[in-house]
Amino acid sequence: MTSTNDIPFERIRERAFELWDRNHRPEGLDIQFWLLAERELRTDATGGEGQAHETDAHDGGGVS
Template identity: 60%
Template sequence: MSIEEIRERAYDLWDRNHRPDGYELEFWLMGERELRAEQRAKLDH
């Protein structure tokens, strides 16, 4: 998982949630968490 992948996921989450101001860190962490979960799911299969 790269910084670019996290950035893209965080932006997508932020965009889908109507682009609220002041939540950059929250969306970054949410994106990172989602990508990690997807990676774990791939490894489990």
């Protein structure tokens, strides 16, 4: 299993920004987007094919 330490900080930062931007840049959800980015990247790194990415907070996705 891939740990968060195996995912480069910059990659998590970029993914979190993409998610935040895609969700219309809401204020105060930085930690939620960071954790969602980590989870998605970890799933990708471990071959989590078939697992849906929860990228849209407005559709009941991973950010609440």
